[in-house]
Amino acid sequence: MDVLLRAVAIFIEVAILAAVMYVLFTGVRLTVFDLGLGLRYKKVVTMALILAGFIVVVFFIAHLTSFYPDV
Amino acid sequence: MESLRELFWVGQEVYITEVFMPIIIIAAVLFPIIIVLFVFGFWRRCWLWMAGQKENRFEKWPTRLISTLAVAIANIRILRRSELYPGLMHLLIFGGTALLFLGKIIRLFSFGGITIPPQSIYLYASLIAEIGAVLILIGGGMAVYRRYIRRPSRLDTVPEDTLVFVWAFLLILTGFMIKGFRIAISEVGPPDWAMWSPVGYLVSHAFPTFITEAENEILVWHRTLIHAIPAFIFLGYIWVIRSRLQHLLLAPLNVFFRSLKPAGALTPIDLETAETFGVANIEHFTWKQLLDLDACTRCGRCQDACPAYFSGKALNPKQVIQDLKTHLYEVYPIPLLRKPIESRQDMVTEVITEEVIWGCTTCRACQEACPIYVEHIDKIVDMRRNLAMERSQFPESVQEALKSLGARGHPWRGTTAARTDWAEGLEVKVLSENSDIDILYWVGCTAALDDRNMKVSAATAKILQAAGINFGILGAEESCCGDPARRMGDEYLFQTLCEKNIELLKGYNVKKILTTCPHCFNSLKNEYPQFGGNFEVIHHTQFIADLISDGKLKLGGLDGNKVAAYHDSCYLGRYNDIYQPPRDILKAIGGIKKVELARSGPTSFCCGGGGGHMWMEEAPDQRVNVKRTEQIIEAKVDLVATACPYCLTMLEDGLKTKEVEESIKAMDLSELVVQVL
Numbered sequence: 054m055d056v057l058l059r060a061v062a063i064f065i066e067v068a069i070l071a072a073v074m075y076v077l078f079t080g081v082r083l084t085v086f087d088l089g090l091g092l093r094y095k096k097v098v099t100m101a102l103i104l105a106g107f108i109v110v111v112f113f114i115a116h117l118t119s120f121y122p123d124v
Numbered sequence: 125m126e127s128l129r130e131l132f133w134v135g136q137e138v139y140i141t142e143v144f145m146p147i148i149i150i151a152a153v154l155f156p157i158i159i160v161l162f163v164f165g166f167w168r169r170c171w172l173w174m175a176g177q178k179e180n181r182f183e184k185w186p187t188r189l190i191s192t193l194a195v196a197i198a199n200i201r202i203l204r205r206s207e208l209y210p211g212l213m214h215l216l217i218f219g220g221t222a223l224l225f226l227g228k229i230i231r232l233f234s235f236g237g238i239t240i241p242p243q244s245i246y247l248y249a250s251l252i253a254e255i256g257a258v259l260i261l262i263g264g265g266m267a268v269y270r271r272y273i274r275r276p277s278r279l280d281t282v283p284e285d286t287l288v289f290v291w292a293f294l295l296i297l298t299g300f301m302i303k304g305f306r307i308a309i310s311e312v313g314p315p316d317w318a319m320w321s322p323v324g325y326l327v328s329h330a331f332p333t334f335i336t337e338a339e340n341e342i343l344v345w346h347r348t349l350i351h352a353i354p355a356f357i358f359l360g361y362i363w364v365i366r367s368r369l370q371h372l373l374l375a376p377l378n379v380f381f382r383s384l385k386p387a388g389a390l391t392p393i394d395l396e397t398a399e400t401f402g403v404a405n406i407e408h409f410t411w412k413q414l415l416d417l418d419a420c421t422r423c424g425r426c427q428d429a430c431p432a433y434f435s436g437k438a439l440n441p442k443q444v445i446q447d448l449k450t451h452l453y454e455v456y457p458i459p460l461l462r463k464p465i466e467s468r469q470d471m472v473t474e475v476i477t478e479e480v481i482w483g484c485t486t487c488r489a490c491q492e493a494c495p496i497y498v499e500h501i502d503k504i505v506d507m508r509r510n511l512a513m514e515r516s517q518f519p520e521s522v523q524e525a526l527k528s529l530g531a532r533g534h535p536w537r538g539t540t541a542a543r544t545d546w547a548e549g550l551e552v553k554v555l556s557e558n559s560d561i562d563i564l565y566w567v568g569c570t571a572a573l574d575d576r577n578m579k580v581s582a583a584t585a586k587i588l589q590a591a592g593i594n595f596g597i598l599g600a601e602e603s604c605c606g607d608p609a610r611r612m613g614d615e616y617l618f619q620t621l622c623e624k625n626i627e628l629l630k631g632y633n634v635k636k637i638l639t640t641c642p643h644c645f646n647s648l649k650n651e652y653p654q655f656g657g658n659f660e661v662i663h664h665t666q667f668i669a670d671l672i673s674d675g676k677l678k679l680g681g682l683d684g685n686k687v688a689a690y691h692d693s694c695y696l697g698r699y700n701d702i703y704q705p706p707r708d709i710l711k712a713i714g715g716i717k718k719v720e721l722a723r724s725g726p727t728s729f730c731c732g733g734g735g736g737h738m739w740m741e742e743a744p745d746q747r748v749n750v751k752r753t754e755q756i757i758e759a760k761v762d763l764v765a766t767a768c769p770y771c772l773t774m775l776e777d778g779l780k781t782k783e784v785e786e787s788i789k790a791m792d793l794s795e796l797v798v799q800v801l
Contacts, residue, residue, distance in 0.1 A: 059332070062330075062332065069294070069297065069298070069301075070350065072290065072294055073294055073298070073350060073354050075290070076287060076290050076291040076294060076354065077354060077357060079283070079287050080287060080291070080357065080358075080361045080365075083283065083284055083287065083365055084361065084364055084365045087364075087365045087366055088364070088365075088458070089457055089458035120342075120343075121332075122331075122332040122333050122334045122339075122343070123332060124332045
């Protein structure tokens, strides 16, 4: 039960961190296009940011799984 | 034994020195970067505004400052009875943010023994900040519900809107997570925390903690960074991108530079020196008109208020501003780069179509509704000026009215009446025969030449005679005040008529003018001074109300108990703040039960006759007067009182269209007064 609760807590924390990464990367995306980058780069920029976000979230999962208090 | 409060403070002091202060130091280092981003972001906007024409909006600083503070801090134009939900929502978000920042800043003073005892101020700061955060969550929740679930038609949502909601929510959530975790690892018991950090205390129950202090401190750092880094980036983001959150600065700026001249006075064109008439390109707008485009927050209040939009016409005032803004950014996609005119869309027929430009009745409902004083009408009239004076492109009926104005001095093509026909048998003094008068009765074209409105001018003359007023009329010498010409974009014709009238009036040494038409009233009072014509101008409802209150007129009552409502004329009400005198007249007449129409006073619904629309053809299913008539029918009145010849004509037409002309009568207030004299 404690293991399950710890997993749920880690999941919630990862979800919050993923949301934080989402807003930061979406902010970056909107900013670069607002600053004048051509719309033809939209797909490339979006894919790059999704990849970066994915890597970061994987890091967070690994980090929190190994460094999170026991419930 | 140390008190719980002292133990509590010791824990806070450790947090402040080892976590909070380092964050402050990092912030102090990063702050210059945020300043640079702010300067860059603001320069991007400013540079575009400076592409516009010059305009002096720097006079009367104290007045400007007071109204800016009133709107920005007290939210006076945002929180209104008709906009209670969004107004309250905004107040909660604004107030909550202010409290949150206040709480954070106060905490800076809780370190270093600046106050004694230091911990008290920290406790208050903690509570203030938490209250602020909760208010933001409530206001934000209301905003999310309204935007994504209720989805009013006036709101359009772009990705940046959603981003801001999620970002702000995460900042508050992570802030409470820091607080909650610090409480969870604290040795201090519940009572202090519960009282001074109620939300943090609740959240603390969700956190497991490490056994060792060192590991818990690392986790505090983690949580602090997860909050602080997005917070700093958010502050930078607002200013780098053209975010709607820049309304924090742009809205007060727009309020500060609002127009302080009379509402009804359009800006004249210097016909001798102007290189272009009206606006053809985005750069022809003034810098303030371009600031309007950036300051607009897309709230949609103008759209909801617009009678043309409500009637199904192509005009949408919010869309006009947004389309001009999009065009501005297309012409200047990045700083220092400007699209040549040949490769742009034509602003006046393609970006904003002629149908939209001619759809406006200049009723000013949009500007009245706008919380930050965006000026829609000036832009539309400037585009009309370009169409009329440079391109000779206007609706055919407009062309006919302008031709008649130029040739005959009135827009009523086809009338066989003369200017003095209405006065037959009334023994009204004409100035060319006897100029010994105290007040000039300026009749106006519609009241002089339109069959229905001739009864209004006759009624007014009878009232003046009954009160023993020494008045006269210009008779055949009177020509149009020029208002229709100016509103239809023909500034040259307006100035010609205006200057001719001023010369005539000065020739007779006229000082005081009475008029039955709010359009004439507005022109004579607010626009003639631009050309040296300074007269005391009074509307007939103001004059009659004064005569009644001075006891010079004794009124009886109407037969039967009639339910009556007053329809506010746009050019009397919104343009000149005259709402009460017509109501006082109605109150003084016996046998009337007075009611208010659903949209009355400053939010009154236009009759559809202004802005040249008295002379424009309209599609049968897009008629503004019919929509207003439907509102009058809903009010279940027997009588609708007016104070404007346009309103009288349009409402009578609307009542006939809805086939209720037998059960609901439209009458001018002067006609009602004459009936009960």
